[in-house]
Amino acid sequence: MRNTEDRENEAGATRFSVSMEPDLLERFDALLGRSGSNRSKAIRDLVRLQLARHELESGRSPAVGVLAFVYDHGQPDLARRLMEVQHEHHTEVVSSSHVHLDRHDCIEVLILRGTADRLQQLADQLLALKGVRQGQLTLTPATCPLAHRHHH
Numbered sequence: 001m002r003n004t005e006d007r008e009n010e011a012g013a014t015r016f017s018v019s020m021e022p023d024l025l026e027r028f029d030a031l032l033g034r035s036g037s038n039r040s041k042a043i044r045d046l047v048r049l050q051l052a053r054h055e056l057e058s059g060r061s062p063a064v065g066v067l068a069f070v071y072d073h074g075q076p077d078l079a080r081r082l083m084e085v086q087h088e089h090h091t092e093v094v095s096s097s098h099v100h101l102d103r104h105d106c107i108e109v110l111i112l113r114g115t116a117d118r119l120q121q122l123a124d125q126l127l128a129l130k131g132v133r134q135g136q137l138t139l140t141p142a143t144c145p146l147a148h149r150h151h152h
């Protein structure tokens with residue numbers, strides 16, 4: 001059964017045929033069977049993902065980011081330096097959450113907004129501080145790569 005979103009996306013869409021090796025198609029269908037998706041939607045999602053990745057690689061494109069990292073608040077001077085770097089980038093740090101994990105460790109999660117290259121620089125700067133570990137930055141384009149083709 002297809003949902004409303006699929007029907008809306010397909011309205012006015014161009015149909016084209018795709019050639020694929022039988023064993024690859026079989027594995028693709030098995031994957032779709034588990035997720036309840038269909039071939040057209042899955043291919044659209046893959047194309048959008050590739051376009052989004054390409055946009056982020058260009059660096060200057062607007063992006064939103066989530067940066068999470070764990071650190072030991074007992075590390076001398078670390079809490080002050082983390083705060084200082086975030087204040088230097090106050091236009092890019094939209095929000096921050098801090099959770100005390102145990103007697104020593106804290107996790108901090110930052111929501112970031114800015115150009116992809118600036119957000120990557122900020123993440124690199126924070127994650128390079130001594131005592132920060134398990135850092136992870138996830139970037140997403142702030143604008144939909146197909147925005148001129150449809151409306152939200």
Ligand code: NI
Pocket residue numbers: 073098099100101105106107
């Ligand atoms: Ni804490």
